Amino acid sequence: MFDVKSVDEALTIIENNFKDYKLDYELTSIDEANERILCQDIISEEDIPSFNRSTVDGYAVIASDTFGVSDAIPAQLNIIGEIKMGEKPSFVLKQGETCYIPTGGELPSNADGIVMIEYTENFDDGDVFISKACSPGNNVVYKGDDVVIGAKVIGSGTLLKPQDIGLLAALGYSEVKVKKKLRVGIISTGDEIIGISEKPIGSQVRDVNSYSLYAIVQTSFTTPVFYGIVPDDYNTLKEVVEKATVECDIVLISGGSSVGQKDVTSDVIDSLGYPGVLVHGIAVKPGKPTIIGKIGEKAVVGLPGHPASAFVVCNIFITHLINTMLGISKRSIPKVNGEMASNYPSNTGREEYLPVRVEKEHDRTIIYPVYGKSSLISILSKSNGYIHISRGSEGLNKGQLKEVVLWK
Amino acid sequence: MFDVKSVDEALTIIENNFKDYKLDYELTSIDEANERILCQDIISEEDIPSFNRSTVDGYAVIASDTFGVSDAIPAQLNIIGEIKMGEKPSFVLKQGETCYIPTGGELPSNADGIVMIEYTENFDDGDVFISKACSPGNNVVYKGDDVVIGAKVIGSGTLLKPQDIGLLAALGYSEVKVKKKLRVGIISTGDEIIGISEKPIGSQVRDVNSYSLYAIVQTSFTTPVFYGIVPDDYNTLKEVVEKATVECDIVLISGGSSVGQKDVTSDVIDSLGYPGVLVHGIAVKPGKPTIIGKIGEKAVVGLPGHPASAFVVCNIFITHLINTMLGISKRSIPKVNGEMASNYPSNTGREEYLPVRVEKEHDRTIIYPVYGKSSLISILSKSNGYIHISRGSEGLNKGQLKEVVLWK
Known part of the structure; x- marks a missing residue:
């Protein structure tokens, strides 16, 4: 016999039994990799940026040329060229020289700072007046400041977010290894349950749970699969659960909330493999008749038949089960x-x-x-x-x- | 000339200009309708439940038969049958009679309460002892308690959630009208920008923004579309933006953060239709050089070229723009x-x-x-x-x- 477990006990049993679940990887292009789970360490093979870069529009200088200048006593520097976006500078700066540089442009050799255009005055006579002193490094991002060669920038197991996708693009990854989607099979049981397009007769009710559970478990890293409505019959249910357990990673069986039916679900789970039922009953309102089982490495869960109870149990326990099986430990809960x-x-x-x-x-x-x-x-x-x-x-x-x- | 706008001013300009955006509907099956925007009022054509239902396993009674009973003085009632799940009761309860009823079963006529099985004792001699009094309505959900015929249960414009999908299933909807997905075109500009599979030479940088913006705007109610990298050239950019504006509802142009380039983006927007540029510069760090424009009813937005700035601006302003155009007013922000x-x-x-x-x-x-x-x-x-x-x-x-x- 099983004791009714507390919520914390049930969550811990889920973690202990499913935290080492193995799932294959697949290659996916990075525009489809958002909210998927990375299956490789990303080690940078390049410095980012790959050159010393200006963060402003202005004039590249040798900083010491500007020390002590002010509005009243500007420095006068000779313009020897202009930096073009995306091109390598063709010249080297010497003392007393400067060049225009746009945001994102590469610093010429010897330049070690940028004076913003707001603090310069160009009279189009080949010279520019600089009215603000510039320290070495001012308005410059140095080669490798963002990412250095050899750095591990994203670890295997990360749930990729848009900011990670951007970083992968910066590093030149067009595709990455991610975990395959977790397949979640959904079964509704009950002699009284009919399809949603049917009209109830007598005390029949439509299959609400298949659809609300489908919507809850549908994420970027899961694939829900319908297995339909199964009557309260041991052999029929066993056949469907067996098929679903082969094809899916998680199987959800909702319904069977009457005494007899509850036994059917738990008997079916026990009959299909070791270790069988792990939890039979959780001290939670709503959702007490919840069953958590394991067949081989797969998870098979019996949820209450009441739509509102099944909904709450799915939000709390199935979300936790999915995250546990995928190794998503720090997914933020809104x-x-x-x-x-x-x-x-x-x-x-x-x-x-x-x-x-x-x-x-x-x-x-x-x-x-x-x-x-x-x-x-x-x-x-x-x-x-x-x-x-x-x-x-x-x-x-x-x-x-x-x-x-x-x-x- | 444009003044730099505050964040609030910019958000208000977005609302005023795009809140009446029209988008067609399409029919979708309810398993694909989660996180889509409903385009019809859902009026119930049925009572839910469609019958008086038991919420427990127990014995259906005429409540007055149990008044005053206790462990010491139980009521003895005659069992005249058993209610089966999904079936209509074939008998009528009379004073002194009872029947077994499972959770979800339909109450027989005249029954007005259920005594939970825990408070009964059945000696298999045709009678059952009831040791707890039951008031009329105890453990019963009446016909129409959940939803009554004619009630508006979900309003047009609702962003459908799993709980709504469940309700649609209960009401017998297999498909519903939802807003078409909002198409968001994504363009990167800059002579220095190269494809993510290319190796940068000189001060070239890979196209980070197309991918991080794609990931941010990808939702269940949007379709992001790549338009590639466009050099800093007025005519080329105009051609691509014009095509994107025809094919999409929103066009994002990132890059053009140098003085000259900024003018190109804003000139292109102004050249393509009325009213053109609405906001040119927002007092926000990072993201000052943001441009918000409108061509006909479509939105065209210029984002900073800096990946981190484009990322923040997209999270704040583009998310708000998408929600505004779709009429998602109360979407919860985590x-x-x-x-x-x-x-x-x-x-x-x-x-x-x-x-x-x-x-x-x-x-x-x-x-x-x-x-x-x-x-x-x-x-x-x-x-x-x-x-x-x-x-x-x-x-x-x-x-x-x-x-x-x-x-x-």
Whole structure:
């Protein structure tokens, strides 16, 4: 028999069992690599920039030529040329000489600073007046200042972001190795469940969970896969779960919330391989009848049939499972802080995840609990996140500050 | 001539000019509709649930049969049947009668409450003992409790989230009208810019901006389109911008940060149609040389050539432009609060957006400014968000609380 686990225990069991999950890599062009997981260390083979570069429009100088100058006593320097963007300077600067240089231009040899054009005056007679002193290094980015040859700039396992894509482009990578997308199979069970295009008869209900779970687990690094609706029958469910477990990395089975059905899901998981069911029941509201299982290296999870419960459990546990299997440790979870709009009593003895609507009102952020029985679907659509109420809490007071985790 | 605008002024100009942008709709299946913008009001044609439903496993009762019962004095009720999932009850409950009902099952006529199975005892002799009183409505969700016929449940213009997709499934929608994806054309300009697969010679630099901008603007509701690298030549640039403006809703032109080039971009925008350039220069660090233009109803924006500046400007202004054109008013911006790890002096007289790295350290959230000249690419890759320092600020103190906006 299984004990009901706390939320923290369940999250830890997920980490311990799935943190070493192996996933192959594939090559992808960098414009498709955003939000994918890098599978190689990126070591720079070049200095960036590859030359000493001006950061302003102005005149390249030997800094000592400008020491002590001012508006009243400017330096007069001889213009010996002009730097063109993208070209190598064809001349060398000597004492008393200068040249125009645009932002991004390469400094000529011997130049060690740039005076911004605002502090110069060019009378078109071949000389320029410099009215501001320049220290060596002023307005210059030196070769290798950004990245030096041999530096490890992005580590394997990084969830690539636009700023990393830019850096890959700068280093000349047109494609990179990334982890293949994690495949997440989705199964709905229940004799009462019908397809969304069908019209319910009697107490039939449409398959909500396949679609809301699909939307939650759909990311740049996952591929959700529908496996359809399966009746409450051990053999049929076993056949579908077996197929999904072969084809996917994670299998989600929602439904089976009645006593008999719950056993079917857990029996099927146990029958398909070792170690089978790891967690059977989590002390969380909503979502108590959650099952976490492992078949070989794959994860198979039983979620509640109630759409609102399945939604919350998926946001908390499946998101964590996906991140764990992909090694995404520091993915930021969008949160906002706000104040409770009203009291909220809670003494369920279980950790509670309460759907809320956060609204900005002038300078304040207000949290409105979205009330409703946990089986209601429409309440979720009115919410944009949830608050976590710990097991020992006696409830929340109006005006109390709370952190809201926004729905994925 | 144009005045340099403040950040707020620039954001307001974007709103005033692009908030009425018209975009056609297309039909999409609901599994592809997550994070798309709904283009129809969703009015329920059904009650949800479509029947009175049990929220627990237990026995359906006429509540008055249980009034006053306790462990010591249970009610004894006659079991007349069992409710099956998905089926319509074939019998009517009479006083003194009960039936087993699973979670999600339909209440038989006359039943008005469910006693959870934990408070019942069935000796398999045709009767069941009920040891807890039940009020009318206990453990029941009534027909239409979730959604009533005729209710507007999701409004046109909503950015659909997984919870909305679930609600659409519940209502029997297999496809919905959504706004077409906004096409964002991306152009890099500069004689010094080369393709990412090329090796720089002299002071050439690779095209970083096309790729980082592509990654930033790539969302479920946009399609970025590359238009390549264009030299600093008025006629060539005009030709490419004209083509991009026909094919896209927004055109981004990065580069042209030297004085001469800046004029080319702004002249091209003015030459292609009314009203032309709206903003030429924003008092923001980094990103001052930003140009916002409008050709017909389309947006054409000139971004700085510095990769780090283009990145910040794109995050702040282009994200706002996209949201404005699509009518996404309340899209939540991921933010975290933290404390400054060190002092940061700032007295530029301009609003400043400083790249930072936010780290969770035990229970504290620490903000590390990522230092570096604004032309460095590698600093961005070390950051995961930015802080906004207002124009009048004298800088920030160690330990000071600040809000970090996470990079898109």
